[in-house]
Amino acid sequence: MHTIREALNLILQHSRYPGTAIIPLEHTLYRVLAEDILADRDYPPFNRSAMDGYALRSGDLKDSNSLKLVYELRAGDHFEPRLQPGECIGITTGAPVPADADTVVRVEDAASAGSRVTFSVAPVRGGQNIAFRGEDIRAQDVLLLKGTSITAPRQAALAMTGHTGVAVSRLPSVAIYSTGNEVQPVRKNGPPHHIRDSNSYALRGLLQSYAIHTPVHDPVPDDPAALKRAFRKGMQADILIISGGVSRGAADYVPGVLEALDIQPLFHRVRIKPGNPLWVGVTPAKNIVFALPGNPVAVQTAFKVFIEPFIRSCLGMPPLRPYYFPMNIPRRKRTAFDEYFPVVLHGVDKHTRVHPVAYNGSGDGIAAAHADGLALHPAGRETLEQQEEVAFYPWHHWF
Structure with missing residues (x-):
């Protein structure tokens, strides 16, 4: 029986890059970049006011707290004349700071009366309340790396930098079948x-975390002929995922049906709980088949541990990185396998702790619904002690 690492290595040997496509920006959410994205210009592209207030020369307030107001500048406008000593302009957030001004004093620290503005702060530093040109990113610097998943903030950054069409990894096709009378x-x-x-x-x-959408098929009964018809159709997809019928019961026909379809098994059974009866094989067309045990938490665990890393490899993404948090309470287990269990996170920052969810075994899908993800109780460790750090895998990764 394979360890998790051995089984995953066998699976990853069969990952295939599906190629690239250029798609409109509005369709890129959760797609994976197929190229590095560069900034088209400096950001900000000009010295920008970070506050509503007054742009001025900081040195002008050394000897006087009152300056002459000569202009009102709004975002989208431009101030052409030179700012003379003793002068200031009103400015709104996002407006370009005139070249002769080196600071912005916020409106709350000033009072205007006619053409004069009196300031109630001293001293004034040069550079305050200004977002300087290029301080966010310089032109032609790498904005986003190849292999990055496009989240909403990343999609916004692509829009900000003028990328109307983006090269992304093509998506593998996936077919899903549940089985059982x-x-x-x-x-x-x-x-x-x-x-x-x-x-x-x-x-x-x-799968939708990776922008992969697949239809729902009606469950397939425990009948070899019906299973064969469904799987013959499903094996045309790049990835076929089956749940149920893979253990050693009298009605567990799935492995035999798959092998009758000339699907070459890579392995059957892994040293993992839940999900030990996992069956994985490869079709004559080199598509991959994952046949999972039918209990809900076993299915979700198998996806996180085996299927998600395979998909990420196909899409050119980096391997998953677990988080590490201390246990809130001790935990014991009886098996010698690596064991994944549903958990919630308690606390924030340095005080975050992993707390096991009340859990009645791999058939308890309600426990998974209340969990933030899975934690790992490693093989060979009977007890996880309170405050001991454990690997935590959230349900969704976007890295």
């Missing part, structure tokens, strides 16, 4: 011994 579509209200298909929605939601 007991699994029903969400729209159906079946008897108590049936369950609704939550796994498809968990997987679709996690």
Whole structure:
């Protein structure tokens, strides 16, 4: 039986870069940059007032607290004349500071009467309340690196720098199938011994962090012929994800059906909890198949540990980086496997702690709904002590 690291290495050997596409800026949210993005000019592109107030020469307030007001400058305007000694101009936030002015005094620290402004602050420093040209970024400096996921603030930065079309990694196609006689579509209200298909929605939601959208298929019953029909269609996708039917029960037909479709297994079973019966294989077309156990937390764990790193590798993204936080309370486990468990974060900054969610095992999808992510209890460690640092994996990464 493979360790997590051994299994992941086998999986990553089959990642394939899907190529690039140039798409409009408005469609780039959560897409992955396929090239470095450079700033088109200095930002700010001019010395910009950071406050509503008065632009002036700081030296003019050494001998007097009153200056002559000669102009009112607003954002989008430009002051052409030279600012003479003893003069100031009114200025709004975002307006260009005249070349002869070296400071902006905020409006709260001044009083105007006709053509005179009296200032109530002293001394005045040169450079205060001015955002200087190029202090954010210089022209042709790297704004965003290749392999970066485009979040809303990054999309805004692309707009700010005039990038109307952006080169991104193409998205792999993904097909998702839940299996099991007991699994029903969400729209159906079946008897108590049936369950609704939550796994498809968990997987679709996690995939959408990477702008991958895939339709929901009705669950497939535990029938080899029905499974074969569904998987034959699904294996045309770059990634096929199946939940349920992979263990050793009498109705666990999935591995046999997949192998009957000439899908070459990479491994079956991993030293992990939850998710031990994981089956992974490769189609004749070199597409990858993940067959996951059916319990909800096992599905979500398998995605975080195996499928997400594979997708990131395909898209040219860096590997995931866990956060490390101390445990809020001790935790014991009985298996020798690496064990992932749902947690919430308590506190902020240096006081952040990982706290396990009340959890009734891998079938407890409600526990995952109340969690911020998963923490790792490493193999070989029976107990995690209070204050001991553990790896924490949030449900969504955007790095």
